[in-house]
Amino acid sequence: MPPTLIDITGQWQYLLAEMVLVGGGIVAMIVDLLLPRRNKSVVGYFSLAIVLAAITVVAVQMGRHVGGYLQFQYVGATGWKNTVVVDLFAQLMSLIMLVGALFVLVMDVYDWRGRQGYEGESYYLILFATTGALLMANSADLITLFIGMELLSLPSYVLAGLHRQNVKSNEAGLKYFLYGGLATAAILYGMSFLYGLSGTTDLVAMPSAIASQLPNERLFFDIAFAFLLLGLGFKMAVVPFHMWAPDVYEGAPTPVTAYLSVVSKVAGFAMATRVLIVPFLPVVAESTTAAHTGLPLVTILAIVAVLSMLGGNAAALRQRNAKRLFAYSSIAQAGYVLVGLAAMPGQSAATAGSMVFYLAVYALMNVGAFVTIEWVTRAAGDESLAAFAGLGRRSPWMAFAFTVCLLSLGGFPITAGFWGKFFLFSFAVNAQLSWLAYAGMVLSVISFVYYFRFIRQMYFVRPATAETLQVDAGNTVVLALCTVGVLFFGIVPNVLMGPAQAVGASFLSMLNAVP
Amino acid sequence: MIGLGPYVALGAVLFAIGAYGALTRHNPIAVLMCIEMMLNAANINFVAFSSFGGSIDGQIFVIFSLVVAACEAATGLALVLGVYRNRDIQEIGDMHLLKW
Known part of the structure; x- marks a missing residue:
């Protein structure tokens, strides 16, 4: 076969969901320019339809067991290069992020x-950011991964600062940009060492290439790992790289906060799995031998997990602003997921599944919580905990839904959050990290203190006004779906854990499918 | 013939200068410039590894990362302007509405 620049053999279907999102985003951008100011919500409904279409694409591909690599060839090159992979891990992560984006758009x-501002922009920026998030989960190459990461980050900076007349939103956007830019630089620098060591940007070929280099270049692996962890730690918002999160979460518009805490975070973990765990598996394996001289990578991940759970939960205890409290809560939640990441090198197949399970559940319960926060704080014009006073009387169903989400975030039995933590911690025990599992259990008990503060306000404090809180149809549906999902997966976790366990197998097959 | 070492060392020095500047400068635009410097440090690494390692992937990566850096600078300047228009701010330290 003569070498061609791009030789595509009917593989574009692996990028179909991303193409739907980008195409829809471009159309939305043009439509937004043509529409008069009062009709911008049309762009929003159009974006909702686009995200639904992308969900359909991913679901149909999953149903048909579509999977494989998008490959191409450079001019004159002999081998094929992978750029995008569609495996079960990518598909489930994509579904989680798309559902999160759908709820955020509603x-x-x-x-x-009743607000003036850049309404149309906010819709199509969410579409573009979601494209980047999907690319991060789908990438089989460092270049794709980097492009996806930036495609998610740049619209997110703008979204955080979108309320241009609001000084807090301005400040959130700029702070997010400055911290995010530093993280991007650290990740790129770490990637450059990963490339230098393996001689390829192909993530599929990387583990074996790295294994052959390993004994000599151990120092440079540690450097690459350190910079990647630094940058990804920012993106996932884990202690000690979390400083931006509370400021940005408080200043950004509430739907954007929900987007950052769900979609960006899930994308960060997808990327961490692809670049921080898989290429380093041979390095970790070498660490268990007697001859190793480098850093204990798993222990470092475990320490970051503990710091995150401790720092997030402890700082959340003293917060009075609901959005800021949830920023710290989501830092702690990221710590629980990091327990899964730390256990992954020891128990890859099963732990990848439990991480996906927890992220899916986390997306549901956090979106549910943010829908309530959005409505309550907006009606009260006040973001403090006191705004929730008497919600149990003013809007009993909403208070019930919020209670379910809060209990699930804390890990209360018969909610999905309980099973998520149960799976994560039990795999950590299997991976010889029992101390980490015990630390996680103890620290998640602390989180009940601040989650119960909301519940106390809702049911045991008199409301300032007696009038009922009216919620519109769209948000009611989202809140109901989140609550039902949390309860459903809490009662029958196997419905979700089954596919999630299969993720582990697909993950290992990617590792083994080294050409 | 210069080996790989000096190139990687140059990259490391550039990255360190950029990181120091980004963490100590008080002007958002100066911080932005330092971040660009850190990105270019990584680019030097990519080109050096590519020309000594024999695969072209690293040089392709640099083209992509340059484009991304340009987009990032454009976004960043717009955000800085947005803040300047609403408030009389010279330094990052003046941004303290959001704290603890």
Whole structure:
């Protein structure tokens, strides 16, 4: 076969979901320019339809067991290069992020009612950011991974600062940009060492290439790992790289906060799995031998996990602003997921599944919580905990849904959050990290203190006004779906854990499918 | 003939200068410039590894990362302008509405 620049053999279907999102985003951008100012919500409904279409694409591909690599060839090169992979891990992560984006878009459409500003922009920026998030989960190459990461980050900076007349939103956008830019630089620098060591940007070929280099270049692996962990730690918002999160979460518009805490975070973990765990598996394996001289990588991940759970939960205890409290809560939640990442080198197949399970559940319960926060704080014009006073009387169903989400975030039995933590911690025990599992259990008990503060306000404090809180149809549906999902997966976790366990197998097959 | 070592060392020095500047400068635009410097340190690494390692992937990566850096600078300047228009701010330290 003569070498061609791009030789595609019917593989574009692996990028179909991303193409739907980008195409829809471009159309939305043009439509937004043509529409008069009062009709911008049309762009929002159009974006909702696009995200639904992308969800359909991913679901149909999953149903048909579509999977494989998008490959191409450079001019004159002999081998094929992987750029995008579609495996079960990528598909499930994509579904989680798309559902999260869908719910956030519904919140956003209603958030803009009665507000002036860059309404159309907020919808298509969410579409573009979600494209980047999907690319991060799908990438089989460092270049794709980096592009995906930036495609998620750049719209997110703008989204955080979108309320241009609001000084807090300005400040959130700029702070997010400055911290995010530093993280990007650290990740790129770490990637350059990963490339230098393996001689390829192909993530599929990387583990074996790295294994052959290992004994000599151990120092440079540690450097690459350190910079990647630094940058990804920012993106996932884990202690000690979390400083931006509370400021940005508080200052950004509430739907954007929900987006950052769900979609960006899930994308960060997808990327961490692809670049921080898989290429380093041979390095970790070498660490268990007697001859190793480098850093204990698993222990470092475990320490970051403990710091994150400790720092997030402890700082959340003293917060009075609901959005800021949830920023710290999501830092602690990222710590629990990091327990899964730390256990992954020892128990890859099963732990990848439990991480996906927890992220799916986390997306549901956190979106549910943010829908409530959005409505309550907006109606009260106050973001403090006191705004929730008497919600049990003013809007009993909403208070019930919020209670379910809060209990699930804390890990209360018969909610999905309990099973998520149960799976994560039990795999950590299997991976000889029992101390980490015990630390996680103890620290998640602390989190009940601040989650119960909301519940106390809702049911045991008199409301300032007696009037009922009216919620519109779209947000009611989102909140109901989140609550039902949390309860459903809490009662029958196997429905979700089954596919999630299969993720582990698909993951290992990617590792073994070294050409 | 210069070996790989000096190139990687140059990259490391550039990255360190950029990181120091980004963490100590008080002007958001200066911080932005330092971040660009850190990105270019990584680019030097990529080109050096590519020309000594024999695969072209690293040089392709640099083209992509340059484009991304340009987009990032554009976004960043817009955000800085947005803050300047609303408030009389010279330094990052003046941004303290959001704290603890």
